[in-house]
Amino acid sequence: EKAEWAKLKTAASVTADGKHFDVAANIGTPKDLVGANDNGAEAIGLYRTEFLYMDSAELPSEDDQFEAYKEVLEGMKGKPVVVRTMDIGGDKHLPYLPLPEEMNPFLGYRAIRISLDRQDIFRTQLRALLRASAYGKLRIMFPMIATLQEFRQAKGILQEEMAKLKAEGIAYDEQELQVGIMIEIPAAAVLADQFAKEVDFFSIGTNDLIQYTMAADRGNEHVSYLYQPYNPSILRLIKNVIDAAHKEGKWVGMCGEAAGDSTMVPLLLGMGLDEYSMSATSILRVRSLMKHLDTQELQDLVEQATNVSLSNEENEKLVAQFVKEHR
């Protein structure tokens, strides 16, 4: 099996019926590019920029950020790179940015909520990103978006920074730059049809989407039985997001753990998810799995998993049985 995987390093990701999907890598620093390229990532589906902040003794400067983003964009040689703006808060803290004591940090002051409040920090990051966009195919992504108003405000700030750069005569990608959001809060998943009219793309963050939908802390072993990726509620939300995006001609990725999960991938392929972003070490396994699956044959599976009253475990078995029969 490993020998077959090795051959897939330079291959495109195609299904048995010849449909192409992007299998991408999640990265935390420019150093992770090595693994991404070694495993034949067709894109970077999530660059978690918070490590840039966490590995620094003070707020990283615009130039420091620019260098890191440019390195990633150049390293991917024109392949798409989705960069997520700072997702601090929750369990991630910065020594130089005191956050309030909170009863429920995962429901509190984090990610885009901090960025919209601390616009000095946000604008510096956006400027660095825009400058780097001249060196590759950049997609900017906002984390933890709950309302349309948050997205509009964040995009408005981005546009203001674009106008400033333009006035200063500093280059950025005016043609191909895309701006999208993570779908990791149920409110956004439910209103995906409305968001789809205004964003360029979605990336579904199942790690948080599952915890918020099931009201079960993703790191708490006492409620881990409720952390159910294949629960029909989760599958329906995901399907709703994909259908809503496609209706508006937008693309949808997934960058949570589920995107590289062997049970989830067949369901996602059946739903038509466009991009699968995962840790680099999962890429070849998923590409190999895709090769054996026919998207038409998966329609029935999706129908059953979302519409028959099956449990998380029953859905897992259903997919396992299907894959066994078809590969």
Ligand code: PEP
């Ligand atoms: C997610 O929530 O699924 C996600 C990809 O973001 P993170 O794991 O960084 O919260």
Ligand code: MG
């Ligand atoms: Mg998240």
